[in-house]
Amino acid sequence: MSAEVREKILMLRSSAGVFGAERVILELATGLAKTKFEPIIGVLENKSKSWAELATIAEKSGLQVNIFRCRKPFDFRTAVQIRKFIKKHQIAAVHAHGYKANFYSLIATLFTEISCLATCHPWTETDYSFKARLYTFLDKLWLKRMDDVVAVSRQVRQQLLTHKITAELIPNGIEIGRFNGLHKAGDLRDSFGFSKSDIVIGTIGRLVPEKGYTFLLNSAKSICKKYPNAKFIFIGDGPLRAKLQRQVEALSLQSNVIFLGKRNDIAGLFSVMDIFVLSSISEGFPMVLLEAMAAGKPIIATRVGEIPNIINGGDSGLLVPPQDSIALTSAIEIFLRDKQKANAMALAARNEVSVNYSSSQMALKYIEHYKKLIS
Incomplete structure (x- = not known):
């Protein structure tokens, strides 16, 4: 009897280290490993090399990892890499975490039948710099183009609703x-x-x-x-x-x-x-x-x-x-x-x-x- 074909989910993240969102990704990927879905953690490279920690921990945990080279804040060559990876590995859906992952998932799946899900972690409320406010503004635009959006808390879901973005609440979880x-x-x-x-x-x-x-x-x-x-x-x-x-x-x-x-x-x-x-x-x-x-x-x-x-x-x-x-x-x-x-x-x-x-x-x-x- 042939083994059941598992649907591949590309979980995309631009990581600055292993913090809350990264830990959610690791917990979720571990939980999915025993199901009909096959998680692949896609890590967007950055200049600070902080992305390496997520990739290293994921690999040590026995999870599949792929690094996507990213030379600047918004590099269309990165979107091309992701698009080729999706096609080569027959990715069924892309699950993005964070504004940069949201952007690349949308561009990489443009004019394809691949759907994108975004998990919205808290926006930085205490950073009032022009850069932070710009990225938050852009992220709202990208989230409106997603096929599906999940909020990790009631507060985040309410923030999204004020911007006319509908999201379902899925609380974070850990391996007890x-x-x-x-x-x-x-x-x-x-x-x-x-x-x-x-x-x-x-x-x-x-x-x-x-x-x-x-x-x-x-x-x-x-x-x-x-x-x-x-x-x-x-x-x-x-x-x-x-x-x-x-x-x-x-x-x-x-x-x-x-x-x-x-x-x-x-x-x-x-x-x-x-x-x-x-x-x-x-x-x-x-x-x-x-x-x-x-x-x-x-x-x-x-x-x-x-x-x-x-x-x-x-x-x-x-x-x-x-x-x-x-x-x-x-x-x-x-x-x-x-x-x-x-x-x-x-x-x-x-x-x-x-x-x-x-x-x-x-x-x-x-x-x-x-x-x-x-x-």
Whole structure:
């Protein structure tokens, strides 16, 4: 009996590193690998070489990857490459993530029967530069030409609707199994110089203004004054690192705050944490929040974007206003004083992500869209 022919989906992305959108692509491609659809991750090359991280992680995960050379912001030779690839590999549909991928997918499939689906991740709301506003404007035009559009959050879908772009909401999802059986990583704690009595409060994300880390550090000052054994770990890198390190020095928190930089052992690092904090000023649908829930961590997060819906209005974690150090401090102290409450919320978060935000559920929803596009 011959093997079933699988429909090939080209998932296109211009990547600046592995962040939220890239992690969605990796989770979705992994979820599709066991279905009748065959995912191929198409990575648009760029001058900074930041595209290589997505390609490398995808290949190590056993996923198919193809690199499309891109010499300038909008290179029509890249569209020609993609068009030839689509024809050669009999691609059934193109799934674009981001404005540049949207542009190239539309140009590459022009005058063909190949349909295009766009997943709209959050537009950058805090970048008011001419370049950012221009790309957002152009992206809206391109999204209107797509055969199908998906929004990752209610906020993004509402933004699209205001521009007369209809989109279906498909929440992000993660592979829950990666976080099964986590335990206190004694060796890892020791490597950071933590003692068994230390309380480890962690956060993960790029060191950028949108993450609200200045407010978290101000909160850390208050917490460490009452709990000298509290340790704060910041996982991630970005343009604000030097400024945040200066703030740590100004607050005399050098012995309580550690910047770990960008790490690939996220699951292990969650096992080190006693509490996870997401202090963002703006967010779409943060993958790291799903990971913290899957890791069974007590969660404190700001009431922005899709966060309140993800943690079920506060049943699966504590919600605080953004840009509010005092509220962050109060929430952290609630968990420090009441471990039973912290553990109960951590368990509720784990159950919530298992039921509603698995990568398999996300894949099934996208499969319905692929079927419609191909038929």
